[in-house]
Amino acid sequence: MESKDMKFGTKAIHAGLEPDSATGAVMTPIYQTSTYHQEAPGIHKGFEYSRSGNPTRSALEQNIAALENGKFGFCFGSGMAAIDAVLKMLQPGDEVLSTNDLYGGSYRLFTKIYAQFGIKFTFISMSEMSEVEKHVTEQTKILWVETPTNPMMSILDIGAAAKISKKYQLTLVVDNTFASPYLQNPLDLGADIVMHSVTKYIGGHSDVVMGALITNDERIADQLYFIQKSSGAICGPMDSFLVLRGIKTLHLRMQRHCENGKAVAYYLKNHPKVDKVYWPGFEDHPGHKIAKAQMSDFGGMISFTIKGNKKDDAFTFLSNCKVFTLAESLGGVESLLCHPATMTHAAIPKEEREKIGVVESLIRMSVGVEDIDDLLSDIENSLSLI
Structure with a gap:
């Protein structure tokens, strides 16, 4: 059964997961390895080095992508590492148009790290999306939405944000951490990238720090994979296993x-x-x-x-x-x-x-x-x- 045909609870337990091919284990094994045997140079079973890919992490990425009705998922060592990967898609002079009610860690990364590399950040109220359009400039490349917002619980209209992003060819990123994929699916509403602090509801047991990005856009997916592989802010197989276990409930x-x-x-x-x-x-x-x-x-x-x-x-x-x-x-x-x-x-x-x-x-x-x-x-x- 294809994951797109499954209801949410079934996807949480089964999507992207298969019994282990070597042993038949029902639960995804913890592939605690850094490297993989190659029969000849370039001839392998899909994995070369665990920074670029690990079977436990890959299973988790497929599962999380399915929960958000996405095609491509990427897991990182923290939610901040996931946000960092998105910002690495930008060039000096580009602008991020963000809500003014957002997680303090996001604000810190924006203003204290990336601003010094020539990225501009503009923080505005997004309670009325009709007002947001007035702030879009030629330099604006990303529309950063968080809903419900942290901590004021404001609700931003994702569909309206998507219309603006499409009109001006912006990348709409939605931080969906507070809602979780169970309550809200931004890709279905027109978002280009969904971000999660997996540490929170997806992991659900306060025992893992992790972040995730999900998209349906192959071009964006290629960029994110290159950044993930090159920068190396990945999550380990043990943490991937724990989150897979958490997702099942x-x-x-x-x-x-x-x-x-x-x-x-x-x-x-x-x-x-x-x-x-x-x-x-x-x-x-x-x-x-x-x-x-x-x-x-x-x-x-x-x-x-x-x-x-x-x-x-x-x-x-x-x-x-x-x-x-x-x-x-x-x-x-x-x-x-x-x-x-x-x-x-x-x-x-x-x-x-x-x-x-x-x-x-x-x-x-x-x-x-x-x-x-x-x-x-x-x-x-x-x-x-x-």
Whole structure:
């Protein structure tokens, strides 16, 4: 059965995977090797050196590509390495037009590393895509979209972005980390490249750091493979194996993330000590209609502020949760808490952070798959100390 004919759960378990030809092993083996035997110079079984290709990594790349309805997948040593590979497609003088509400690590790589090599980065609000077109110049080569955004949970219209990119022959890149392939498939909506921090929902168990890029464009795929092979920011076979294992429950985990996320979002919204709650499932969320159209559910990522906007109150809440863990990252089976202003988005200048809503009392939640009663009790106990 072709992967394109499979439903998502079946693809997660089977797409791109075959029993091991040597032993019949059902699970993809960990090919812990750096090099491969050749019968004669240039005559081999498809693998020469593990930087350019490894059977475990190749199986994972095919599987992830299938989840995004893509033809070509590439896995890297981290999400940042994946973003780095995209930027290496550019030339000095080129411009990236990016949303102003994005992951702090992306902002840091853009402004502190690639800007000094002559790449221009322009950060704008993309809540209204009709306004984005006004900022396109002859130098613009990439339209960088993140949706839902990190950490403000804004929803950007991928289809509208695709129309702009096609009109001006731009490469549309969508960071799909917060949604995962289970909730959203940007290639189907017109994106050229989908990026994932595989560390998050795809891996799902907080035990691997990895990134991925997926495309249907053969020209782009050829460029990305050349960059991946030449720069060498690959992931190892053990990590590839762990992510393949994690993916097999992605659909099951995401269902629970969404259920728990909804319950937590409504609980926070009705709590007297909570001010604003950012979650696209609310009908009064500015991007709710778009989210409903381009996502299959609203996910388990939530951001909220505490009334009074005091940093000390946020720290009191963060330090007293027992089930939620205060830590970087997101998307694992365990529930995590983050203070964006001092953690994930500290690289963004304070005035720029606060323009988009990353204030001192903003807390980001990655709602896990624990029992919902324990999560709600943990939130209540911690809020009661403020």
